[in-house]
Amino acid sequence: MTQSNRLNQGGRIDRSRRLSFTFNGQQYMGFAGDTLASALLANGVDVVNRSFKYSRPRGITAAGPEEPNAIVQLGATEAAQVPNVRATQQALYDGLVARGTNGWPSVQRDVMSWVGKLGGGFMPPGFYYKTFMAPASMWMTYEKFIRKGAGLGRSPSEADPDIYDHFNQHCDVLVIGSGPAGLTAALSAARAGARVILCDEQEEMGGSLLDSRESIDGAPASAWAEQAVAELAGLDNVTLLPRTTANGYHDHNFVTLHERRTEHLADTAAAAGREGEVRARLHRVRAGRVVLASGSHERPLVYANNDVPGNLVAGAVSVYIRRYGVVPGQRLVLSTNNDHAYRAALDWQEAGREVVAVVDSRAKPDGDLAKQARDAGIRVITGSAVMEATGNQRVSGAKVVAIDTERFVVTGKVETLECDTIASSGGYSPVVHLASHTGKRPQWRDDLLGFVPGEVKGMHVAGGAHGVYALGEALADGAGVGAEAARAAGFEEAAAIAVPDVEVRHESPTSALYQVPHEKPPLRAPKQFVDLQNDVTAAAVELATREGFESIEHVKRYTALGFGTDQGKLGNINGMAIAARCLNRSIPDVGTTVFRPNYTPVSFGAIVGRHCRDLFDPERYTALHQWHVENGAEFEDVGQWKRPWYFPRRVNGKRETMHEAVARECLAVRRGVGILDASTLGKIDIQGPDAREFLGRVYTNKWAKLAPGRVRYGLMCKDDGMLMDDGTTSCLGENHFLMTTTTGGAAGVLEWLELWHQTEWPELQVYFGSVTDHWATMTVTGPDARKLMSEVTDIDLDREQFKFMDWKEGKVAGVPARVFRISFTGELAFEINVQANYAMHVWKALFAHGEKYDLTPYGTETMHVLRAEKGLIIAGQDTDGSVTPEDLGMHWAVGYDKPFSWIGQRALTRPDTAREDRKQLVGLKPKDPKVVLEEGAQIVLDPEQKIPMTMMGHVTSSYYSPVLESGFALAVLKGGRNRMGETVYLPMSDGSVHQAEVVSTVFIDPKGERQNV
């Protein structure tokens, strides 16, 4: 294929770099600097897609982010697939592979198009809601067919080979858009010394200056842009971000920018030779001030068959000619209501192609550009508009007619002009999106026939974004606004740069025209598209208003207007104008819709950044992690920690199952000695003369008399009386305590203590500090624990000297240690704390000495079994935020007579909290010892009752006990403590029903003798 529409010269492409690409299976050539859209147009490709609902052929309509039609699937390989890429925004690269997202077998010959031709009439807006209702059972079948038509592109089915990252940026002034106003704003702010970021969504900076016909300081506008960009690039305080779209404006001037880093170069970073680099980068910018210089989007006119390929917005025609050296057709008809659009005709003619006519809706257009067109011999038809395009896969003609815009009728005879391209312009809509992201509604300006941004704190608007369109005015506006922004950011001396010289052009005013009247009534005319991507027609908008949808939000939702991936950049205002006409109200009266991020779609990957795969969430390791890995531990995720779950051994060449490993570990602790890495427990250092008083207020039990050297278990409630956390606290000195918390509760408990101290009791003299990571904790437990410990420590382990719930300090394996005689297993236990950097030495020394005792490492699963056999709870497993200490049978740990009303005390006497028949913690012994009840199994008293059954409680912890040689469980049960010895039932999902006896929560050693030896 030749590039039949490519001019021999002109444009900003690099003709020395030829790029090959594939579209819909066909190979084409383009140049470096092309977008996919410009390259397709250069190659004369008319049909790039099929429409969503009616499957009509569609071509390229615009040249930027407002493009509704040219949505393609990108990627040569499965993993590199990118759905829904706008061809107008995709830089061409060598080897690019794309296809239209709809159409089968091809976009040219689409089988589904019969639906559009035949069925279109049966698909008014809301047709889904009106049918497919009978019979009810068929809906899922109907829906299967409806879903076949869903979607544009498709998701890749493989994981992304590329990576992404984030940059946290801070600046004084962020300038969004590098057109005339953006450049002068950036220059003003930068010269004042402000830290400036200038971003622009296009491949090249300069915005409208790059396709302008005008001169600045006597040189082409594009040359001035290049020079301005070069100056900014040379300044240390300026960061230039081309290919970077400002997508979201968030509170307090936080702006998200999406920068294409390698995705414009190839399918993947690796394919671009940029291994290790990111595909895209999200800049998270906190800006002192934001200058919104985002320019405007040209609105197309709404006329019949305005979707046939060859219909373009006028400005896009100029962009393709002047920037890419591409003329997208042979014979042009331009339909306009304003002067500015005339440049499309002038550019077209200068490119050597025929301008059939300019059709102007105004009676007497006499601006400079209109004069220029007449002088150039172009036919100008006034008081008229293109009413209808003819043609199927490409425009073949334009039906032109005189119109009365006030009365919305045609007034003359229809003339058909032969042409292959219709450019239209209905005026300009400032790009107000970002200014409305935080909820500020845009304001309608009758003089501009458009919405301008509402006032946003910290944001300054410059240039076309608030309707300052003329080049000279935009340059001056930007310069002033840039200086104003810099001053507001603290650069008080900032002044506007001297504005370059631009010739002033006379323009005649734009007339209000959105939908062109047709000779047929609106509901009977050929389709006049408002939202091309969602196939929303003017008739649909009219029908919605007839059906009682009077709010513009209802109209949008009923018709899907503006819900496409272009978010209605071309169609929204036209749709509102049509709704206003039908409701006989003004546009501002109909209202506007507030835009939401994103301005243009952003890949999930870019928002995720590096927070994926093995960096999705931190993995926290204890100081002994390496040993655990090397000794074959299976790990359990507890919060972010990796904790050994169990340590399967190889027995006779076979790896133990979890059940086998846990049984072995349990027996080792009950009969010999085991060791647990308990380092993940939260540890809080508490110092100060009021530490004791403070503990008394946050714990349910008493702390006044705990002596140095002693340890106590405590319960912590919230002020609603429900258990929040538990743990032991040791008295290190008269005014010094070490609190432990659950692994998951560590951070929360510390903040809880700070909360009460900082907000309620600042008068208490106490400080808290986290020492969780400082200490490594190892629990040596079992009947042989003392024997083992005596080999490695200088501490007197005599049971009279070192009692249960004492702590001592000394050396373990030569390392200073604090050793606590506390037990979570019910066996004799020593909990060793050493500075974490020495933990591995101590651990290994224990194993060196422990070999003869068969010292057995155990994990969290065995820990759970052992503690449950003793009826010891795990906060968060046996409790769920609705359990009081009394429910747990821990009356002994509740100090009702403490002088201060501790946190949770008052709530315990509320009627519901004080009920006798609350759910209470009990033990359950399955009637069949082989049965291990399911954790979460529900308890009923009568298994024969009908559903819904009356549930009395549930199993919170359940294990097999190798010592009891039976399953056993902890459960919460209504009035449980009065049901000892009763039989309860647990109906399971497979229909079976287990029976269990309600028993004490303590299954082993009820007197607690084993831990006290």
Place this chain on the structure above:
Amino acid sequence: MSEAHSEASVGNAATFDTHPGADAGVTPESPLQWSRVQGHVTEEGGAAEQIRVVERPFLGHLVLRGGAITLDEAVRAELGVSLPGKPLGLVLDAEGSRSVQWVSPDEWLVIVPAGEEFELENRLRARLGDAHFAIVNVGGGQTLLELSGEKARELLMKSVVYDVHEHGLPVGKAVGTVFAKTSVVLRRPTEARFELVVRRSFADYCVRWLRDAGREYGLRVESASP
């Protein structure tokens, strides 16, 4: 109280020398030990090496809590530097090996060479007497990473939400802030380098993050482990 608590109870608080002493023959392991085994530490940054990350393990880390005026006198007497009273201040001694950092209005982080912390704590406690204060040894719970090189600032921009530009983080400033999905203390002790104080259990995550984010610049991670 038993003699096992002999070292304890200066001002009713227990102090404790956690180090076994040089002659005990005990080798400590830095928080990056596992990362080292995994190959995340000591790696050539390649020809384009533009960032160097050096771990300074085993330093003495003490958290001081109390009133600024009280602590200031004691710190000045014992360390020869004055307590940064203004928010986010970081001061170093003449050698640059001891530092005091503002953490919150009643909290400072002191970092001293390995093994000095216990002595320092005892001297401070003695000097502070009956005042209300707290000193907590946290040296086993955190480690210090130094970042230097041409692209160190950009690497930090990828990692922390704080403004690491000269304006936001001049020499002599230190902040607690968000680092990826955890938190760090970020310090600017000198023109040439940044420091991160990271918690032990997150150290591997932080280093893996830095390696991943720094890959495009060429990054080398090493430990100045003695």
Place this chain on the structure above:
Amino acid sequence: MFHIFCPYCQEYREEEEFHPSGQAHLVRPADPASVSDDEWGDYLFFRDNPRGIHHEMWVHRLGCRKFFNITRDTTSYEILETYRMGEQPSITAANAEVRREQGVQTADGGWQTVGAQPENSRLNEETPS
């Protein structure tokens, strides 16, 4: 995303370093035993939920770990002032319009240091660097 002036760190910081902690100026009844169940329920669960000016507590969780107060408009999300524990807001629903025009940023006084130690008053007087 909010940009919050931490009255302790004395500078603006990113919202990600903070955590909201509910309504400010709640006071736990001094003698819980003497309040009725209804009053205790009110203290536990009933909060102001205004459209407009709201005084709320935040904690600088990943920074200085201090709790402090914010006066914020729950509709515009504008933060009108931040102030330390123990201080009262200078902007309230009653005077918001006036104060907004005056551009008030932060209040003074209150306890800089937890424990409200008088010895720290000098620290409070220092201006931020």
Place this chain on the structure above:
Amino acid sequence: MQRYSGFSLVKHALSHHENWERHWRNPTPKKRYDVIIVGGGGHGLATAYYLAKEFGVTNVAVIEKGWLGGGNTARNTTIVRSNYLWDEAAQLYNHSLDLWKGLSQDLNYNVMFSQRGVLNLAHTLQDMRDVQRRVNANRLNGIDSEVVTPEQIKEIEPALDTSKNARYPIMGASWQKSAGVARHDAVAWGFARGADALGVDLLQNTEVTGFKIRDGQIYGVHTNRGDIEAHTVGCVAAGNSGVLAKMAGIKLPLESHPLQALVSEPLKPILNTVTMSNHVHGYVSQSDKGDLVIGAGIDGYLGYGQRGSFPTIEHTLQAIVEMFPMFSRVRMNRQWGGIVDTCPDACPILSKTQVKGLYFNCGWGTGGFKATPGSGHVFAASLAKGEMHPIAAPFSIDRFNTGALIDEHGAAGVAH
């Protein structure tokens, strides 16, 4: 009311759709009604519809300050399920699910209730305990929940990463097959059209500015369009409930928070079901248009701005890509926020108040959409009879003082 059917579509197509009737009238307010519903969202419209249809109370006005269905009805992620842990909540949501099943036919309006099923994933041992507890409770409450294995999950939703390599590998899930999604706007419009046809006046752009209360009895409301009388007033105003309650001198234990959601660009069908994960915290389904509809978490601060903070969106997408690594190159189209009124125990309030005749239906938090028909039905019954319907009774305001909370925080599914 004009009947809708495939046949009517053909008929209207032949007349160029020029003869479709309005969905609802645009009436002038009457001086008095038997019942006033304040709030024209899904719940309010459903209440009005059932009042007229089931309880014969047709002299009803729905007062809406904006447009019908313009609040959370228009902004949610459309999930419908009933697998709630606690008996009281299970009864309420299951009642609702039963009504959903015949709703399109009942309303003669296709609300596109699609029973695609819901997976609630478990990633830790505690997650699994919670899943088992909930499924067991659900089954005994007559709800079709089951526990499924990673292998079964892979069959139900092949796009999920069920491998062991994930940071938090999927250990199992609960699966409710009869759950699904519906077309949110259509629900509001269907109820509105149905209510209107039965004589209910739908008053849009009408704002309640105060209540008329005398001797502890309500007898009307003040509005920007004049006073309207009624001796029974039901407030169904979601995030704005607190503001209304204040006008009536009533305190509610509610906080209004931003809840965000987002959609991808439309994709060819790739997801079969609704997937929710509490642990990595995200949930997703695919609409009939092809968008991935993704729910984010609640922001922790009060907010009426219909927007939240960006990190919430980031965390949500991290979770989605963690669960579905293949979506990394899919693009996010649009995000938005709703205002959810949350209760301390994550359960709603359906209650009388100290003002006789004044009722509140609020506090639905993240669970409102799925409850729409059930909430409307039991609330209508309560308003019609002057006594709370038995399913509604446990949700009284009193529970916050007695301590009899219905705590769904404990082991309930993810926010939705």
